Amino acid sequence: MDAYLLLDFGSTYTKLTAVDIENEEILASAKDITTIEDDIMTGFDKAYKKLEEQLEGKDVNFVKKLACSSAAGGLKMVALGLVPDLTAEAAKRAALGAGARVLKVYSYEITNYEAEEIKNSDVDIILLAGGTNGGNKQCVIHNAKMIVKHNIDVPVVVAGNKVANDEIREILEEAGVYFSVTENVMPTLNSLNVEPAREEIRKVFMDKITDAKGLNNAESFVNGILMPTPAAVLKAARVLSEGSDEEEGIGDLIVVDIGGATTDIHSIADGEPTKAGVNMRGLEEPFAKRTVEGDLGMRYSAVSLWEAGGSRKLRNYLGDKKREINIEECCKYRYENIKMVPKNDEEIKFDEAMAKVATELALERHAGHIENVYTPMGVVFNQMGKDLMKVKYMIGTGGVLVHSKNPGDILNAGTFKKEDPTSLKPQEPEFLLDKSYILSAMGLLAHDHPDKAVRIMKKYLVNV
Template sequence: MQAVLLIDFGSTYTKVTIVDLDTEEIVGTARAGTSIETNIMDGLKVALAQIPEPAGGWNFVRKLACSSAAGGLKMIASGLVKELTAEAARRAALGAGARVLQVFSYELTLQDLDKITVSKPDILLIAGGTDGGNKEILLKNAEMLCALPTSLPIVIAGNKAVSAQAADILRKHHDPVVVADNVMPELGVLAVESARLAIRDVFLTHIIKSKGLDKAEEFLERIMMPTPAAVLSAAELLAQGHGSERGMGELMIVDVGGATTDVHSIAKGDPSKPSVMLKGLPEPYAKRTVEGDLGMRYSSEALVEASGRRLFDYLGWTDEQVACQLGLCKENPWRIPQTEEEAKFDRAMGRMAVSLAVERHVGTVEVVYTPFGATYVQHGKDLTPLPVVIGTGGVLLHHPDALEILKGAVFNPEEPTLLKPQKASYYLDKEYILAAMGLLREVAPQVALRMMKKYVVKL
């Protein structure tokens, strides 16, 4: 057996997956509470002990991990124009697997610095100006950031004409300061890959130690990336394939968690009808959005508020019945439904989380009237022709009505301006292995791809 240990240090649970490279099978999975306050290895040892050891013990050929523990990778981004370089910086941070706390545009103010200090981000990403465009904003913001009371890791991804100069200014007060390519080298052109890689490098070399995760690296080879980046990497592999092994084509992954709902789409998202014009900043082929108010437990009250009357109409319940179930969620965020009423509530909450998160992820179309008549304008991705939607996360894995929950992603004729999938097939990550397969891709991509095609099952 060529056993590979794949670990996801989550904010609540440490999840362990052991796979055999020879048979391309899952040997075992387990989870235990993440012990970041003491020693992160404690939770890992508890999880590993749940999987029966072979005779002679484990002899892992690789030991890889990702992490969203200790708050995950928290970032703040800034740029010049809100809809352009600031938005490009935000997308670069999301693509790197970060939780974006705030996005600033134009010149930073003293109030902005106060917000940065209170937020305590792990990394700052500063952009501004196209290459050959505005120079002042990057330099002024670099000077301003030197007034922060503490040193922070900073990635610069702005106008290349002054990036080095901005780095010299920042290095007087901050460490490390890394220069990446401009996230928007030309007006309307998005180029986030260099910034994504720079963020990942800073995460690996500095953030892991600051969060106490380096204790695990004495046992592991290394913590490879933030957990959301591992899921996005798995999604890309599953969509595109590798070598002679074909992928599934364009797809969407909806990850419904206790605190957030993440949506990943691997698709161009160009207009599907010839009469529609595309407007706005280009969307990344591999796009991730995270909704902090759409969680099943920790943000359950916010989810009910965001869904408005839709949740009540779906359930046919009174305000008091919903309030009672919300109270149970707050009392025990780890609870699994024990009664038919609790299961019905979880199904409704899961469906609302999926529906709202996908609505925010997809593009929209609007009618614009011109002197030559009406025309249709698209903002964001058109995902109406998307063939595959994959569900993952606790409520989808444990609920008997996973398909009903996941169908919250489907196009609604009553909301025709939202470009949600119309005729997709639905799949389930039944063994919760997507993050693990994103890790395995780093060392055995074809094995990871074949295993996903085996364990991601059609509903």
């Protein structure tokens, strides 16, 4: 039978999924530790042997092998823009939507100190934006010159004021900097245009970054490393929501991805006000939005999760009214033992309490909120961010959710609560679970077969 082999070279695990294309079934899946320090194919080979054992006796012909990757820290970017809440924020959103981890966002003309900071950071791509089309061009040109002046040898994606592009091309070409130019992320005030920049970032990732990450050994085996893993998850979420040419989507949805280092939230919804009399304010929100909370994780970020949520919030989820559990000590132990697997009910309960805090805070930051403004004409209600109250589905993925006996309770922590009436978190969503870890794989499959990807997700996402 003809099949696709879909690979995710993750930061911790390399995950393989074999898909029967004709029957739209998952034939097998396997994983092993990612070995980026030595040879990434060592971990792959171990996972592949496990996959072969599951496929024994089946006549499988892999007609295509596609991969995504978040190995070696994933795709790391810095974004440069003009005004912090406008073009700089637009650049950040474009980078996040491309599957990047944004190390820092710089506004206005960068200083020598900031240029050196960028140079000494472990950045993979610089997203150079700034100015609406026909507006300020001095800032983005200055920042291009600073990249050259400080010999920052990093690929640059230019997505700013189009009037400045000719001069920026000359600056970067003369210095021998690898760059590409695409459409402005904010062509007019408060309007977003992030898709062209996202696609350009993906191309640069494929052309340049995979070799730098030591993934060139894998490229001889696969047909292509198409995108960073978070971008694959976002693509899967979008095609599942919107549907494809032949297959209807399921509507607005949110993906909650809880990992060891971060909690990622993906929302696929226009986010327009669902209540009458509410006015939109602030920067336009992308239909497909991703946020990354680097302080909310189960292991690498366990201590910062405790600091962000506080002991009382964790105790509330633990039901620890007598304060018998040392919250700080438990979080520090997980931070110091990142490969810890909970072995008893007490450890499982603590992990799930952490996951609830991560879900609650991550959705709080991702979703919009209502502001009450008092005017001579009375109270005016302004919406900042996306209204997600009517979102139909919340989909959970990540180890703590997949292995939980009560994943719905974890996801429920991210829903609307009367105690926080200004929040626009989902009100009554249906909970689904990515039990088979297929979202990133389906994002890859959707590149060639979107219809099949949608149908497989509908089949394998479990209702909880």
